[in-house]
Amino acid sequence: MSDTHDRDCCRPAPQGEAHQHSRDAAPRVTHPTHDGCSVSPSSAPPDRCCGDSTEAFNLWRELAPILISVPLLVIGLVFNEALQATPGGIAEYVVLLPAYLLCGWSVLTSAGRNVLRGRWFDENFLMTIATVGAIAIQELPEAVGVMLFFQVGELVQGLAVGRSRCSIQSLLAVRPDTANLQTGDTVTTVAPSTVQVGDVILVRPGEKVPLDGAVLTGTSRLDTSALTGESVPRSVVVGEPVLAGMVNQSGALTVRVTRPFGESSISRILDLVENARSKKAHTEKFITRFARIYTPAVVFISLAVALLPPLLIPGATAATWSYRALVILVISCPCGLVISVPLGFFGGIGAAAKQGILVKGAAYLDALTQVKTVVFDKTGTLTQGNFQVTDIIAHNGMSDRQLLALAAHAESQSTHPVAQSIQRAYDGAINHSGVQDYEEIAGHGVRARVNGQTVLAGSDRLLHREAIPHDECFTDGTIAHLAVDGEYQGRIHIADELKPDAAAAIRRLHQQGITTHLLTGDSAFVAKAIAAQLGIDQVQAELLPEDKVTALETILAQRADPQHKVAFVGDGINDAPVIARADVGIAMGGLGSDAAIETADVVIMTDAPSKVGDAIAIARRTHRIVWQNIAFALGVKGLFIALGAIGVATLWEAVFADVGVALLAILNASRVLRSGATQ
Known part of the structure; x- marks a missing residue:
């Protein structure tokens, strides 16, 4: 950055960098327990794990009735005439009735329980x-065939659900079981939950980082793929943060714990995954409502087919039309529809999780498909948030070193990235006893007494508020102005870098037909420069935290179609209210604030803005596949119901139509897991 600045320019300037220090945390968002989709007890046990002995045991348990029933059904079909020729056809019952009960027991008992509870249809x-x-x-062969093929469909469904669940549970496999607590020269293996903030832990090569903390000694490379989906290891040195769930690949590290285990990154992920199905999508709710109307309607249509033609059509027999009614009942079974829709959304959540995108529920995945506007915060979202002091301009005979020392002392109690960059640039010792009456002024900066002098440090909005004449500076960086006892003493220039994928993220959104906005507390000059560099459509700058909510409200009010959703992407505490107000709130979860992560509907663990486009692409692909299943299932069932009513389709065709629709719908829903960032 150039050193040539007008040191005598004291005219009033437009409001500049909003040195935001808002400490208002948003309320925690809790989610109701999801009741899941209706599946038979034999299909997908909730305790199923990926690749362990429990999975193998359950699979064989589900296969056993099928493997026993198939030979019995073959015997019943091959020797059908001989079996029926026995007195009363008892041999056919002896062969086929056990097969029917083996395959259909779970269906029969579930139906009985539901009838007792008043849920008939x-x-x-x-x-x-x-x-x-x-x-x-x-x-009897048709009855056994119905139950047998239904069980085959349930088995395939169970495998598909297990695969979807595994994609999410793979994240949870990184949960650390132990921590090496270091006390002096002694290292003790303890449970992570017993370690306190401020304790020191040792992380050896090959071990998982058990808690969030900062590196005290050592350097290493950490595998972050389980948390962020990124395959490239991250290098860490002394002073850098490490997160629970990362895997230490090389050197030994000592880490000072900064968060208890219950608030660590991995615990937050666990909580998000546990609540991932907490809200049904609108499509799921539609299917639930549809099934409640569809199922009794089918029953009454079947009764009409069985009873009315024999009464109204000459020569029609009760046996013929009763058979046709049974065909309609089998064809009409909505299991494929009821299963494949929630499976599709669960698969979409799993596909997103594979890429380090945690969606807190199917409702939010559904909402992403309707996003037409994405609003971004700047610092920490589109930029690295790694501020560095690049220039110091001192006035009134004060040296650059003296100005930096004043700023470092005044900002010594602040955790804002700008304040921390000033503290890093000042390599001297800070006399905390000399700092008194510290006050953070939200969206402006700080005020403190340093060695008896009143020091203001912050944006030029702060100086305007205090009526202190100062320099007007146009720069593509951030500026912290300093005033001592009401007199302007100079400014410190701080630069931030754009994230490597920021421009690609905006281009991707534009290709998806999405309008982009930038809301920032930074100066208008800086904001417009970044917007032009990235190709962002609209920008609003110099906003206080509460101003961002007002700006978002305006964007929401101006949308052409109320069905179109507006997403907001942010990372800081001051972004939490805007994230909560947006139709879809998206938080940068790698190093974002707890308030933003808790409030958000979608959390990007990689902190990469390009993942916003990936999340929308996965959601749209999921939506397409779900509606493909709905249209396919209803179309095929409608055709075969008509064929069954006129006597063209038999029970065997009904079985194959019903099971075939279910299998194809489930397999189609499973394609969501293979969806990626190519959409």
């Missing part, structure tokens, strides 16, 4: 009355 009820009716008219 579900897929279990449809399957039960259809197969019991088939047995009543001595169509």
Whole structure:
């Protein structure tokens, strides 16, 4: 940055950098427990784990009735005439009834329990009355076939659900079990939950970092892929933060703990994943409502098909039309639809998790598909947030060193990135006893008494507020102005870098038909320069935290279609209110503030703005696949219901139509897991 600045310019200047120090944390957002989708007890046990002995045991348990029933059904089909020729056809019952009960027991018991609870009309009820009716008219092979193929569909569904769950549970495998607590020269292995803030832990090569902290000694490379989805290891040196769940690849590190285990990064991820299904998507709610109307309607249509034609059509027999009614019942079973829709959303959440994008529920994945405007914060979101002092301009005979010392002392109690950059640039010792009456002025800067002098440090908005004449400076960086006892003493220039993928992120959003905005507390000159560099459509600068909410409200009010969603992307405490107000709140979760992460609907663990486009692409792909399943299932079922009603389709066609639709819908839903950033 150039050193040539007008040192005598004292005319009033436009408001500049908003040196934001807001400490107002947003309330924690809690989510209700999700009741899950309705699946049979044999399909997807909730305790299923990826690749362990429990998975193998459950798989064989589910396969066992199928493997036993298939030979019995083959015997029943091959020797059907001989079995029926026995007295009363008892041999057919002896062969096929065990197969029916083996495959259909879970369906029969579920139907019975639901009837006792007053829930008559579900897929279990449809399957039960259809197969019991088939047995009543001595169509035992068809009854066994219905239950057998239903179990095959449930098995495939269980495997698909397990695969979706594994993609998320792979994140949880990084949960550390122990911590090496260092006390003097002694190292003790303890549970991470027992370690206190301020304790020192040792992380050896190959071990997981058990708690969040800062490196005291050592250098190493850390595998962050489980937290961020990034495959490139991160180098760390003394003073840099490390997060629970990272894996130490090379040198030994001693780390001073900065957060208890319950508030560590991995614990936050665990909490997010546990609540990932806490809110149903609008599409899921539609299917739930649809099934409540669809299922009883099908039952009454089947009754009408069974009862009315024999009464109204000459020559029509009750046996013929009862059979057709059973065909309609089997075809109409909504299991494929009910299963594949939530599975599609769960798969979308899993696909996003693979890329370090944590979506807190299907409702937010659904909302992402309707996002037409994305609003960005600047510092820490589009920029690195790694401020460095690049220039010092002192006035009134004060040396640059003296000006920096005053600023470092005045900012010594602040955690704002600008304040920390000033503290890093000042390599001298800070006399904390000489700093008194410290006060943070939200969105402006700080005031403190340093060695008896009243020092103001912050944006030029702070100087305007205090009516202190000062330099007007136009620069592409951030400026902290200094005033002592009401007299302007100079300024410190601080620079921040754009994130490497910031420009690509904006281009990707534009390709997706999305409008971009920038809301920042920085000066208008800086904000416009960054917006021009990145290609952002609209920019508003010099905003206080509360001004950002007002600006977002204006954007929400100006959207052409109320169905279009507005997303806000931020990382700081002062972004939490805006994240909460947006239709979809997105937080940078790697090193973002707890308030922003807790308030957000989507958390990007890589801190990469390009992941916003990836999240929207995954959501849109999920939405397409879910509606493909809905249209396909309803279309095929409608066709076969018509064929069944006119007697073209038999129970066998009904079985294959129902199970085939379910299998294809489930397989199509599983494609969501393979969705990536290429959409």
